[in-house]
Structure formats: structure tokens, C-alpha cells
Amino acid sequence: MTKRRLLQALTTPILLLPAALVVALMVVIPLAVLVWYSFAPDGPGAPLSLDSYRRMVASPLYGWLALKTLWTAGIAALITAAIAWCPAWALSRLPARTRNLILLAIVIPYLTSYLLLIYSIYVVLGPGSPMMALPRLIGSAGTGASILYTPAATVVMLVYENLPLMIFVLFSGMQRIEGTLLAAAGSLGAGRWSRIRHIVFPMSAPALVSGLVMVFVPMGGAFVESQILGGPNGLLLGNVIADQMTRADDPSFGSALSLLLLLGTLALSGLVSLVGPTLEWLRNERRTRDVRLA
Amino acid sequence: MNPTAFPTPPKSWKVLWEPSSQGKVGFFDDPTTAIMTAALYLGDDPQKPDLEKVRKALLDLKRNVKLFWSSGDDWNKAYTTGAITMGNLWSGLAGTLKTNGTAVDFIFPDDGTVVWGDTWAIVKDAPNLELAYAWINFVTSPAYFVQWLTNPGPNQELAVPVNQQAVKALPQAASDKLMAGRLLGYTGKVALQAGLSAADLKRWTQLWEEVKAS
Numbered sequence: 001m002t003k004r005r006l007l008q009a010l011t012t013p014i015l016l017l018p019a020a021l022v023v024a025l026m027v028v029i030p031l032a033v034l035v036w037y038s039f040a041p042d043g044p045g046a047p048l049s050l051d052s053y054r055r056m057v058a059s060p061l062y063g064w065l066a067l068k069t070l071w072t073a074g075i076a077a078l079i080t081a082a083i084a085w086c087p088a089w090a091l092s093r094l095p096a097r098t099r100n101l102i103l104l105a106i107v108i109p110y111l112t113s114y115l116l117l118i119y120s121i122y123v124v125l126g127p128g129s130p131m132m133a134l135p136r137l138i139g140s141a142g143t144g145a146s147i148l149y150t151p152a153a154t155v156v157m158l159v160y161e162n163l164p165l166m167i168f169v170l171f172s173g174m175q176r177i178e179g180t181l182l183a184a185a186g187s188l189g190a191g192r193w194s195r196i197r198h199i200v201f202p203m204s205a206p207a208l209v210s211g212l213v214m215v216f217v218p219m220g221g222a223f224v225e226s227q228i229l230g231g232p233n234g235l236l237l238g239n240v241i242a243d244q245m246t247r248a249d250d251p252s253f254g255s256a257l258s259l260l261l262l263l264g265t266l267a268l269s270g271l272v273s274l275v276g277p278t279l280e281w282l283r284n285e286r287r288t289r290d291v292r293l294a
Numbered sequence: 295m296n297p298t299a300f301p302t303p304p305k306s307w308k309v310l311w312e313p314s315s316q317g318k319v320g321f322f323d324d325p326t327t328a329i330m331t332a333a334l335y336l337g338d339d340p341q342k343p344d345l346e347k348v349r350k351a352l353l354d355l356k357r358n359v360k361l362f363w364s365s366g367d368d369w370n371k372a373y374t375t376g377a378i379t380m381g382n383l384w385s386g387l388a389g390t391l392k393t394n395g396t397a398v399d400f401i402f403p404d405d406g407t408v409v410w411g412d413t414w415a416i417v418k419d420a421p422n423l424e425l426a427y428a429w430i431n432f433v434t435s436p437a438y439f440v441q442w443l444t445n446p447g448p449n450q451e452l453a454v455p456v457n458q459q460a461v462k463a464l465p466q467a468a469s470d471k472l473m474a475g476r477l478l479g480y481t482g483k484v485a486l487q488a489g490l491s492a493a494d495l496k497r498w499t500q501l502w503e504e505v506k507a508s
Contacts, residue, residue, distance in 0.1 A: 061503070061507050064507070065507055119371075122371060126375055126377075127375065127376070127377070146377070149360050149361050149372070149377065227323075228368060231360065231361060231362075232356055232359040232360070232362055232506070235503075235506045239506075240503055240507070243499065243503065244499075247324075247325070248325075248495060248496065248499040249492070249495065250496060250499075
């Protein structure tokens with residue numbers, strides 16, 4: 001009896017052990033090393049100091065680059081969501097077989113190396129490409145013009161890379177919205193727009209928030225995209241970090257900058273995640289007040 | 295540079311700074327090359343340049359830059375699509391482009407050129423020292439370079455031999471491919487990237503990053 005109880009008590013820890021080991025090995029330890037390096041500008045064995053952080057705040061450059069990076073990633077994440085929303089909703093309404101075929105097509109770019117994707121977008125955005133035909137047609141761009149080598153090209157690339165992920169996340173959230181719910185709303189007189197606004201949008205909002213966070217985080221750390229496509233004014237914090245880790249041979253400063261980026265990303269992701277609960281709380285407040293007034 | 299854009303090749307780095315070069319320059323994304331090139335343009339000592347003057351010159355240059363390239367492929371794509379028509383480029387890469395049929399002209403400017411030398415090294419206490427010497431003698435010999443540069447493999451990045459005897463021994467076509475012959479009578483300053491102290495590397499990298507970010 002005691003043996004059994006002991007086993008029962010141990011089941012959860014034992015089952016959790018592999019996951020805990022993975023988290024420790026792949027999250028906690030690397031993060032700890034990053035923090036340690038950031039305080040060890042003279043190498044891991046030397047006495048600790050705040051020099052890397054001092055250097056980071058001494059020039060406004062790094063704070064400004066961090067803001068620019070978060071801004072770029074934020075804009076790219078919002079555009080990704082805007083583009084992904086309609087296809088995800090359409091997919092969630094399709095019969096299973098057609099849907100799976102389309103999902104397969106969507107996943108292909110996601111499984112392709114991002115370097116190949118960058119080179120393919122290079123052709124799409126180049127001068128004389130179909131993508132540039134529209135601005136050329138309305139006269140806002142000259143014949144040789146292209147958005148290649150501008151920060152806009154980086155945003156296009158980030159959106160392109162992360163679109164499949166966003167569609168998947170939104171789709172899995174929207175799939176749970178029952179068709180009968182919409183039919184019921186329709187029979188009570190709700191129009192198409194009103195059903196989208198009052199049923200589909202609020203019910204898919206949690207998926208939207210997790211989708212935004214999921215694409216925003218890798219976008220914030222991007223550096224290859226801006227290196228190849230972003231042009232002379234497209235530098236992001238990720239590029240500076242990569243430079244510090246490689247040719248500047250300064251892992252301490254690189255680590256300090258990584259932590260700055262990490263904290264910025266966390267703060268912004270946290271803010272986005274708070275939007276839903278805050279709105280909910282406001283709505284409840286208003287409802288209580290209305291009830292009280294009545 | 296693109297021979298169509300430059301029927302008469304320029305002679306100085308100044309061309310990259312000309313207002314008419316705006317949006318046409320591809321510049322190597324590397325702190326050492328960038329700072330040394332700017333020093334040569336300014337007529338300053340490339341090994342110990344006045345960093346504040348260099349910073350100003352690089353910021354001026356940035357207005358003309360379309361792309362800071364970091365791999366040969368970056369350069370090739372921008373150059374072959376016409377996005378850039380001039381810039382600083384590894385001579386070997388220019389040679390490869392030329393061999394593959396792209397119209398490209400390459401000069402060593404009169405005001406100096408930045409040089410990187412690949413080196414062979416032997417590990418301390420190597421067990422087969424004689425064999426190592428024999429190998430190095432072979433791969434730096436005129437015969438080896440003549441063979442390699444006359445018939446390079448596909449898309450190989452070519453390099454100018456440091457051995458002047460090897461340069462002289464090259465057949466005209468192979469020498470033209472590398473613009474190597476021009477180096478024999480070259481009178482410009484040669485700024486060898488000889489390695490920086492850790493403190494200088496930090497300073498130079500930071501300067502270059504500030505230029506790119508501003």
C-alpha cells in the first residue's frame with residue numbers, strides 16, 4: 001500500500017523529468033551562460049564587470065537600434081496577421097479533404113530553408129519584377145526602381161517567412177468556432193459583418209494574440225534578412241549582435257545586446273498578451289456599471 | 295566597376311564618393327576594409343588613421359551606397375541585376391565574374407589598395423615537416439598557379455599569387471583574368487590587413503557599426 005502511494009507520488013516528477021531536463025539544457029543553461037558572458041567582458045575566467053552594459057548605454061545607438069528592431073518586427077507581425085486572417089478563416093470553413101491539401105501547400109515554404117526563400121524573394125522584388133509592376137503602373141516608381149536594399153524589403157521577407165505559421169495558428173483557433181453558432185446568429189438577424197465582428201473575431205482573438213507573439217519573437221531576432229535585403233539603412237540589432245559574436249570577437253557585448261533584445265521582446269509580447277484580458281476586464285466593468293444603473 | 299558605366303576607368307577611390315555615384319555603390323561590409331579604404335581615400339595612413347576623419351568620410355560614402363555586401367553572392371546578385379555599378383570588391387571575385395562572362399572591369403586605384411593575404415602555416419612539431427614544406431612550395435609555385443588559373447574549376451574564387459615569379463609566369467589570359475599583371479608595376483600604397491589589437495578591433499568595429507546604424 002505504501003509502495004503504491006510512493007509510486008503515485010513519484011509518477012508526476014518522473015514523467016516531468018525528461019521535459020525538465022530538456023528545458024534545463026536548452027533554455028536555462030544557455031540563458032545563464034548569456035547572462036554570465038554579458039558580465040564578463042574580459043573572458044569567462046576574468047573578474048566580472050559592468051563594462052559591456054556601460055558601453056551599451058554610453059551610446060544612444062543601441063537603444064535606438066533596439067527600438068527600430070522591435071518596431072520593424074511589430075509592423076511585420078501585424079501585416080502578417082492582417083494577410084493571414086482571411087485565408088485562415090476560409091480554411092477553417094472548408095471540408096477536411098480540400099483543407100488538408102491547401103494546408104500542405106501552405107506548409108511547403110515553411111519547410112524550405114529561409115536562405116532559399118530570401119533568394120527567391122530577391123527575384124520577386126527586383127527591378128522589373130511583377131511585384132514592382134503595380135507601383136510602376138500607378139506611376140509611383142520608375143522603371144529601374146525596386147524596394148530591394150531598403151528596410152521595406154526586410155519587412156516583406158519577414159512577412160513571407162512567417163505567414164504559414166500565422167495561418168496555422170489562426171486556423172487552429174478558428175476551427176473551434178462552430179458553424180451552428182454562426183447559423184444561430186444569422187437566424188436571429190445578425191448580418192455577415194456583425195457575425196464576424198461579434199462572434200468570429202472575439203473567439204479567434206486568443207489565437208491572434210498567440211500568433212502575433214509567435215511570429216514577433218523570431219522577427220525581432222532576425223539578421224540575415226536585413227543583411228541581404230535591407231540595404232545601407234536596414235541595420236537591425238540582430239546584425240550588431242551577430243557581428244559582435246563573430247568578427248568583433250566580443251561575446252560579452254553581444255550577450256549584453258542579446259539580453260537587451262530579449263527583454264524588449266518579452267516586454268512587448270507581454271503587452272500584446274495583456275490586451276485581451278484588459279479589454280475583457282473593461283467590458284465587464286462597463287457591464288456591471290450598466291447593470292447597477294439599470 | 296561596370297565598363298558600360300565607366301568607358302574610361304577611374305583612377306581613384308574618389309569615384310565612390312562622387313555625388314553622381316549615389317545609389318550605385320556596393321561596399322564591403324567589413325570594418326577593417328572600410329576604414330582602411332576611407333583612409334586611402336583621405337590620403338591618411340591606413341594602419342593608423344584619424345578615426346574621426348574616417349567616420350565622417352564613411353558617413354559621406356554611405357549616402358552613395360546601395361548595398362553593404364557581405365558575401366560574394368550578395369555582390370554578384372546586385373551587380374548582375376544592375377542594382378550597383380561600382381564598389382570595392384575582392385580581385386579574385388572580379389576574376390571569377392569575368393571568367394563566367396560578366397562584363398566587369400577591375401582597377402587597383404592610384405591612391406592605394408587594401409590587401410588581404412591568405413597564408414599557409416605549419417603546426418608546431420608537425421610529424422612530416424619536409425612534406426609540409428614540399429606541399430607549400432608546390433602550391434605557391436608558378437607551375438601550380440599557371441595550371442590552376444588557366445583551368446579553374448567552376449565558380450572558383452581566384453586569387454592573385456603572392457609569389458611574384460608566379461605572377462610573371464602566368465599566361466596573358468590568366469593574368470588578365472586576375473588583373474594580376476597590373477600589380478607588378480603597381481605604385482599605389484598597399485594597405486595590408488595585418489591584424490589589429492583587440493582594443494583597436496573593438497574601436498574599429500564600433501565605428502563601422504555606428505556608421506551603418508546612423
